[in-house]
Each structure stands twice: as structure tokens, then as C-alpha cells.
Amino acid sequence: MGTSTKAAEYGRHQTRIAETIFSTIAEDLNFPPPKSKSYLSMPTGFLRVYRYLRCPMADQRWGINAHTDSSVFSILHQDQVGGLQVYKNNKWVDVKPIHDTLIVNLGDMMQAMSNDSYVSVTHRVKVNRHKERISIGYFVFPAEDAVIESSKYKPFTYADFQAEKEMDLKTVGKKIGLPRFRKDRPVCHWLD
């Protein structure tokens, strides 16, 4: 099987898994059917393959700095090298590789849709001094015209979110993300 055929097949499996995970969450949160239809749009999903080169200065470099994903959620497959960490209970925790196990990171869209019941996880990737690391991420998003509505956030679409993010990257130099859309918390950079 060629690489692109394999990637397409992998993508189809990820689509199936993403739909199953999302429908379970949608049921848990009692999303009305029109919302659960528009809050996850399979054609928006994409695969990204990462190759983190080994790095002699591993303690001074990050593979990916601390961030939250903007997706609804992201399904990760990592090899056995390790390096992924999540921020939990005020500390960084290693996500140890387990064979044949996928990792699901909840993203910003899920946090807003669920009105903060499901929290977008802050995570980062360390590089390894001796070995390169390969991971494959599958990221899924709401439909383009889906308006995300909840009591804690102003209504917004994923396109609105991306536009704010682009703007913040240019002006503030980093992603602000969800706090930009919160009803109760004006963003003050100087207090960040």
C-alpha cells in the first residue's frame, strides 16, 4: 500500500473514531440534534505528521511550546519515545506512551460548546536528546457556519476564533484564545 493510500485509510479510521467520541460527548451534554450536527464537521478534519528530531540541547528546547488546541478535539498517536506532557492540577504530567493506544486532547471548541464542563487541555512536547519522535495528530473542527453558543461565551464561529487568534499573534505575539470570547472576563494583557 502506498503512503497516501495508508494515510487515507488512517484518516477514515480517525473519522470513525472521532464521530463515536463526539456522539458520546454530545449525548452527555444533551446537545440538541442541530447543534450536534454542526458542532463537528468531518470534512474539516485533517491529519498532521510530526517528526521531532533528536536534540543534544533537549533541556533548552521544546518540540512544541505549551498550548491548547483550537480544535473540538485532537486524536494523537505517539510512538514509544515519549515527550508529550499535559498540565494537570498545577503541574506537568508525562503522557507515557502505551502501545496501541490513542490520546484524545480536548480542544478550545469543546470547552466553549460544553460551557467549561470539558476543559481544553494545556500540553507541550519535549524533545529527546537521543531519539527522534514521530507522532500523528488528527484534528476535528465545527462546521464553518456553526455558531457556538453557551452561557459563559459570546456566540462565535470557528472562523471568528481563528481571526482573533491571527490578530493576537500579530499584535500580542501569542494566542489568547477562549478568554477573548468569555462574557465575564475582559482580557487585560498587562495582568496576564
Ligand SMILES: O=C(O)CCC(=O)C(=O)O
Ligand atoms: O506531537 C504531539 O504529541 C502533540 C502535537 C500537538 O500538540 C499539536 O499538534 O497540537
Ligand SMILES: [Fe+2]
Ligand atoms: Fe496540541
